Amino acid sequence: MxxxxxxxxxxxxxxxxxxxxxxxxxxxxxxxxxxxxxxxxxxxxxxxxxxxxxxxxxxxxxxxNQPDPFIKQKRVSNQAGLKLAQELAKPYVEKAKNSKDRLLRSLRASIAGNIADYAVVPDLEGKIEDKLREAFKLKFSCLDFERFWKKLRGARRILYICDNAGEIAFDRILIEELSNFKKQVIVAVKSGPALNDALVSDALEVGLDKIAGVELITTGQAMMGLDLKSAGRELKRAFRDSDIILAKGQANFECLAGKNGKIFFLTLIKCQALENKLGLKKGSAIFASGDMLNAMFGNLK
Amino acid sequence: MxxxxxxxxxxxxxxxxxxxxxxxxxxxxxxxxxxxxxxxxxxxxxxxxxxxxxxxxxxxxxxxNQPDPFIKQKRVSNQAGLKLAQELAKPYVEKAKNSKDRLLRSLRASIAGNIADYAVVPDLEGKIEDKLREAFKLKFSCLDFERFWKKLRGARRILYICDNAGEIAFDRILIEELSNFKKQVIVAVKSGPALNDALVSDALEVGLDKIAGVELITTGQAMMGLDLKSAGRELKRAFRDSDIILAKGQANFECLAGKNGKIFFLTLIKCQALENKLGLKKGSAIFASGDMLNAMFGNLK
Known part of the structure; x- marks a missing residue:
């Protein structure tokens, strides 16, 4: 876009x-x-x-003269994310009555993590638990879950493109869930600092490498979102070889929303500009394929 | 500043x-x-x-290729302002128990008009009446009323520097009040378009020229606020010859806050940048002399 x-x-x-x-x-x-x-x-x-x-x-x-200005915030976010994911998101997911419901709950848990973006809302502290509980209940403005569920059955390899530190503690819940379906999950984080986006150090801090079937790679880029053309070789290979691509967060949405095919977006609408563009209110949640989005909103290239 | x-x-x-x-x-x-x-x-x-x-x-x-992009909004604001000033602000001021209280209420009415700034809050419609009623009750974060009251007694000539269209319908109430004290009030509006700032046409639309003792001039500028150095001759003369200067709105505050002496500021804090600078919350109201402000916040030059 x-x-x-x-x-x-x-x-x-x-x-x-x-x-x-x-x-x-x-x-x-x-x-x-x-x-x-x-x-x-x-x-x-x-x-x-x-x-x-x-x-x-x-x-x-x-x-x-500071290579990673958000480094302290990322540490704090990860620790807060781990605590909240454990105390709030895990029990919420555990309440599921079957594996399909459990997957949907994991998607909600992951999107709840998307509000833990300190770069956008720096004064969340104090309100974050309530916000997370709200997020578990939210109705998606675009929901393409059935298509995802169907695709998942035949998929062997999933590329999961991460967003921020802190948030990745919640992504972990969804990634574990995907791994429980006996899928290989390639998790991509940034290769260098970009605001509060997750790096390898953040992925290790929340234990993404500990999940069975997970391979950790980087996008080869130190930017928000993903510029596929100039991305690293690992990312390009995973993008090509995966059966499903799950792109998390608004920046990945902005970079990749024009794409159809195997890509799915999981994000909140976080700003007025995108609210105006899509006609979806700030705070709206999206879990949708590129196909659905491009059919709904016209070509998002 | x-x-x-x-x-x-x-x-x-x-x-x-x-x-x-x-x-x-x-x-x-x-x-x-x-x-x-x-x-x-x-x-x-x-x-x-x-x-x-x-x-x-x-x-x-x-x-x-449009000399005044806000021209329609200004017409709408003026009409809405006139209606609301008549229906809400006038009765509020009339309830005063003496002339001092009446002046303070007029100041509150004028500051209430400061929220009718469509350039900053374009979606106020529907909520504006409630907002205005709230504004009548607000506590000033900085209030220098006693100094103003004292100065007013000896003053002959007051320069009133206006802010936006719409808002000036509320300024009218305060200006009438000042004129009731038998003061000459020189009212300055912009000489050309600057966002939704009031021009001569707006001043005429809300009848500022109809008030006894009022002289209408322009700043000689088509900019928000006031650049005293390059202002028009009329404005410079009024600035020099007035005993009190009343500067309305945030842009005038930003331009003139460093000045001490006879100047008073009447504004809401409308943005995060100024909130950070002053440590006053967005929405805080100020009616204070430059002397008070510079004593409180250090040099605001």
């Missing part, structure tokens, strides 16, 4: 937030904003917004 | 909002965003954010 107009100021804001969270002084914060302005001014808006995160964040990291 | 970091993306957003409200097509909206990026990139952030509104809005107007 090409850059939406509303993404342009948001990317400038991202530079400022990152510089602030990374401990930048006033001068560094202004400089980070200027770098974002310059990169966007020179950029081609035919590309998805997350593509711009890579050059902007690299600039901010250089200005701060 | 110099540009806050958070104002930078907000000014890009302003260009997009203006292009959208002005009926721009997709290409014009992207072009408007790019113009804002360029102007900001080349800009000096030592100046207040509203200073950037002038060149950005001029560019957007040129791109749209």
């Amino acid at each position: 090409k850059m939406l107009p509303g993404c342009i100021p948001c990317l400038v804001k991202m530079a400022i937030t990152t510089a602030t969270i990374g401990g930048g002084n006033e001068e560094q914060i202004y400089q980070s904003a200027r770098s974002a302005l310059k990169i966007l001014l020179e950029g081609n808006f035919q590309f998805p917004a997350p593509y711009f995160s890579a050059p902007i964040l690299r600039k901010v990291e250089t200005i701060l | 110099k540009m806050l970091p958070g104002c930078i993306p907000c000014l890009v957003k302003m260009a997009i909002t203006t292009a959208t409200i002005g009926g721009g097509n997709e290409e014009q909206i992207y072009q408007s965003a790019r113009s804002a990026l360029k102007i900001l990139l080349e800009g000096n952030f030592q100046f207040p954010a509203p200073y950037f509104s002038a060149p950005i809005l001029r560019k957007v107007e040129t791109i749209l």
Whole structure:
């Protein structure tokens, strides 16, 4: 999906937030904003917004002399995520009456984790338990579960493209579930820092490597979402060889929503720009194939 | 007050909002965003954010070939403002038990009008009556009323610098009140379009010219807030010769907050950037002299 107009100021804001969270002084914060302005001014808006995160964040990291400004937040998110996933999401999934219901509950648990995105909602603390409980009950605005269920039966290999730290503790529940169906699950995280997106260190922290049948890889990229063309070899191979691709979070949605075929998206609508584009309210949940989305919303390329 | 970091993306957003409200097509909206990026990139952030509104809005107007993109919204705001001021604010003020209380109530009525800013909160319709009633009851976060009351006694001439269309219907109530104290009130509106800011046509629509003792002038500028250095001669003279200056709205606050002496600010805190800077919550109301503000918040230059 090409850059939406509303993404342009948001990317400038991202530079400022990152510089602030990374401990930048006033001068560094202004400089980070200027770098974002310059990169966007020179950029081609035919590309998805997350593509711009890579050059902007690299600039901010250089200005701060800090290779991973969100590193502390990610540790905190992972620990909070693990605790909440264990205490709230696990018991919710365990209540399922059969394996199909259990899978649907795991999808809800995973989407509940999508609200644990400190980069977007930094002041969730205190409210997060209530938010998670709400998320378990939410109605999907687009739900393509039957198609997924059907595809899953014949699938051998699933590529699961992760989103943020913290959230991956909830992804773990869904990934375990997929693995319980005797599927090979290839889990992709970023190869380098991109906001609070999960890296290998985060995947290890929440024990994604401990699940039977799981192979951990990286996208080969330090950007939000995924630029398939320039992705790493491992990711490209997994993308080609998997029977199902499960893309988590809004940035992956923005980058890949135009694709039909074996791809499914699991995300909340997190911003006004996408709300305007799709006509779905902020906070709406989507679990849908690219086919369904492109049929519903026209071509999302 | 110099540009806050958070104002930078907000000014890009302003260009997009203006292009959208002005009926721009997709290409014009992207072009408007790019113009804002360029102007900001080349800009000096030592100046207040509203200073950037002038060149950005001029560019957007040129791109749209539309000299006043908010013209329809302003008509609607004025009519809604007149109705609500008459039905809600007037009776609220009339309940006062003496002239001092009546003045304070007029100040509250005027600040209530500050929420009728469609550029910032475009979906207020339906909720606006409740919001206004709340506004009459609000506690000011900074209140310098006694100083104002004292100054008013000796004052002959007051300069009232207006903010938005719609809002000026509520300003009218306060301006009438000041005029009832037998003061000369010089009311300044913008000389050309700046978002939904009030122009002479708006002042006439709400009858500001009909009040005894009122002289209507323009700032000589088509920008949000006021750049005193490059303002028109009428404004400069009024600024110099008035005994009290009453600056309404956040943009005037941003431009003039560093000034001590005879100036008073009447505004709501409308954005996160200013909330962060002052440590006052979004929605907080201020009626305070520059002296009080600079004592409370350090130098706001």
